Amino acid sequence: MPAYPLRVLVLRKTKLGETDLILNLLAADGRQVRAVAKGARKPRGKLGARVEPFTVLDVLLHTGRSLEILAEAETVASHDAIRADYDRAVAGSVVLDVLDKISVEGQVEPQLFDMAVVTLDVMDDAPVGTLDLLVSAFLLKALAMHGYRPALDACASCGGALDSGMSFSVEAGGVLCAACGSGGLALDPDARALMRALMRARMSEVPGVEVSDAARTEALRVVRAYVGFHVPARLRALDSYVSAL
Numbered sequence: 001m002p003a004y005p006l007r008v009l010v011l012r013k014t015k016l017g018e019t020d021l022i023l024n025l026l027a028a029d030g031r032q033v034r035a036v037a038k039g040a041r042k043p044r045g046k047l048g049a050r051v052e053p054f055t056v057l058d059v060l061l062h063t064g065r066s067l068e069i070l071a072e073a074e075t076v077a078s079h080d081a082i083r084a085d086y087d088r089a090v091a092g093s094v095v096l097d098v099l100d101k102i103s104v105e106g107q108v109e110p111q112l113f114d115m116a117v118v119t120l121d122v123m124d125d126a127p128v129g130t131l132d133l134l135v136s137a138f139l140l141k142a143l144a145m146h147g148y149r150p151a152l153d154a155c156a157s158c159g160g161a162l163d164s165g166m167s168f169s170v171e172a173g174g175v176l177c178a179a180c181g182s183g184g185l186a187l188d189p190d191a192r193a194l195m196r197a198l199m200r201a202r203m204s205e206v207p208g209v210e211v212s213d214a215a216r217t218e219a220l221r222v223v224r225a226y227v228g229f230h231v232p233a234r235l236r237a238l239d240s241y242v243s244a245l
Contacts, residue, residue, distance in 0.1 A: 002063045003071060008033065009116055010055045011100045015041070023051055023070065025059075026099050026116060030109030035061055035068035047073055053096055054079040056117055077117070081124040090241060091131040092123055095138055097237035098227070102146060111145055118203045130207035135241065136220045137198040137206045139227050144199070148230045150174045152196045164189060168222045170229035185222050190215035195223070217245050 008025040011032075016022045021040040025033045040047040050057065050073045060072040082092040099116055103109070119138045126134060140150070151174025155162060158180050165178030168187040175192060176184055194211045198219075201209060224242045227235065 003060055004063075005058065005060055006033070007076065008057050008059055009099075009113065009120075010051055010053050010057065011096045011103075012053060013037075013051060021048075021051060022067065024100055026103050026113055028110070028113050030103065030112040031107055032100070032103035032105050033061070033068055034105070035059075035070045036064070037070040037073075040070075050075055052078075052083065054082050054092055054120060056120075077121070079120050079124055082120060085128070087128045087131060088123055090237075090244075091135050092120060093237040094135050094235075094241050095119055095123075097235055098139065098142060098231070101231055101233040101235060102142060109145060112142065115141055115145070115203065122203050122207065126207040130209075132216055132220055132241075132245070133198065133206050133209055133211070134203065136195070136216070136223050137201065137203060139223050139238075140195065140199055141203075143227060143230060146230075148173070148226075149199075150195070150226060152192060152199065155180055162192070166192070168226075170226050185225055186218070187222055188215070188218065191218040191222065194219045220245065 007028040010023060011026055012024040014022045019039050019041045021037040023035050023037055025035060027033050037047045037051050040051055055075060056077040058074045058076055059070055062069040062071055082088040119134060123134055155177040156172040156174030157176055160177050162175055162177055166175050166187055167181035167184030169176050169184040175187060190212060194215050197209050220242060224238060
């Protein structure tokens, strides 16, 4: 079986048999890779402690028939702080769940891996009260990378200026002015300004964005609806996170 090295982020692990694990991995080039970690659940297994979700690894994979086989793994970044703190783990789980749903085997998107790792790096140390901003920023940027950048600067329908009577339409792909909006999601000026700021900011800058609690909650609910429209999968971690606000 041919072997090859790869840098990966562990997204999810699933039990297989009595001692093995199936791993969903995000490769450095942005594609998803599924691999078997044989013996990872044995009490003295060398791989078990290294293949936890949130961990960035340098691995050696053998090509298998349906799944790759994990032969070696060296930790690059453990993100232990995320796993050790409930609030960070919940927010980080949203990131991993979305990555698991939007990454595709054989489909390359290098920027996705880079942004994912930077997001988790920032979540390690960011104030707990800013985690929801990081979640919203990650979701907006991830969708933009997949061709679904929301229109936030002008009306998504007529291209005209926006006013206080605007709304957000997931179907139209952005904000609608009062004349075009009908039945869209409520979006006040502060929430729109926040979404624009998050799109422009680097992930490391997101915790410093100043905004009211009402605007950040409304923005996240709008982003959740937008993600749900474009990602044809159940996002349980995101649903739970938003409903807990």
